[in-house]
Amino acid sequence: MAQLIQQGAEAKVFALDFYGRPAIAKERFAKTYRHPTLDKKLTSRRVVQEARCLFRCQQAGIDAPAVYHIDDVRNTIYMEHIQGRTVKRALVDGEGDTALAEQLAIKIGKALAALHRIQIIHGDLTTSNLYLRESTDSLVLIDFGLSYHSNLIEDKAVDLYVLERAFLSTHPNSEATFDGIVRAYVKQAQDGKQVLAKLEDVRLRGRKRSMVG
Ligand SMILES: Nc1ncnc2c1ncn2[C@@H]1O[C@H](COP(=O)(O)OP(=O)(O)OP(=O)(O)O)[C@@H](O)[C@H]1O
Structure with missing residues (x-):
């Protein structure tokens, strides 16, 4: 059924x-x-x-x-059907566990670098769309409903920005964890440094927009 x-x-x-x-x-x-x-x-x-x-x-x-x-x-x-729990649940349950948060950040950064390397933009990155497999603890990306093909630095940066917004609003005081994601991403990604520079631009635009209202 x-x-x-x-x-x-x-x-x-x-x-x-x-x-x-x-x-x-x-x-x-x-x-x-x-x-x-x-x-x-x-x-x-x-x-x-x-x-x-x-x-x-x-x-x-x-x-x-x-x-x-x-x-x-x-x-x-x-x-x-992925058997496991979401990264959201893992972070909420493990609040204060910095070693766990660091480990997760590395896994997320690596997975996103790999995704962008094959020129896929996820489009809806949140900690509910990232799972951890029960059997292997592997990080699983789900919900590709808004995903598309692109190799543009801008699209990759926006993908990270969407995750950043979701991350910081769902998990208070998680700036260090998000920094860890970006660090792991830059290490592994094809154009990591350029994406990071673009991410700064996108953040600035976002801030300006929220000031204007
Ligand atoms: N392969 C999967 N394994 C485990 N759980 C899943 C899987 N696919 C979806 N889910 C669960 O169902 C929920 C909704 O799925 P999904 O996010 O793909 O749909 P949606 O957000 O309604 O669709 P879309 O964003 O494409 O319009 C997810 O948040 C997750 O909890």
Whole structure:
């Protein structure tokens, strides 16, 4: 029996058994305010894009849910249900444990550098979209619903900035941990220094925007 675990604005997420394996089915549904033909096209394009990003991660050895099946009629991706906990939970449960936070920061920075190396921008990085596998403690990236292909420094910097905003608002006093992520990222990334310089620009823009209101 499929169990609904999330009803979002664009997708329903179910937990179910897929031929004996714990799986997630992510079904994108129509948006009533869009023209039906256009909507069908956009919805199926997003499904394909999400699945493609998952495949590319798999090929590159980046830990992300394995894709089991794509139902292009029902716009549903069946994928591996990651057994573990979110980085959000790990940080909340381990509050004050600086060694744990440092270790996580290195894993996150490395994973994002690897992702950007294959020219994928995640688009929705939060500590809820980062999992830790129970069995191996490996860092797993999930929710590629807003992901896309790009090798632009700006896009990579914005990806990090989105995570920074999510990080600092979800985990108070986590500046040092985020710095650790950036340090690990710069060490491993293809254009780490340029992305870091751009990140400073993006932050400045963000600050100006929030001053203007
Ligand atoms: N492969 C997975 N393994 C474990 N949990 C998952 C997996 N995929 C999704 N989830 C859980 O379901 C929640 C919602 O999934 P997801 O973030 O992919 O959908 P969404 O945010 O509704 O979609 P989108 O951002 O693409 O519109 C996640 O936060 C996570 O808790």
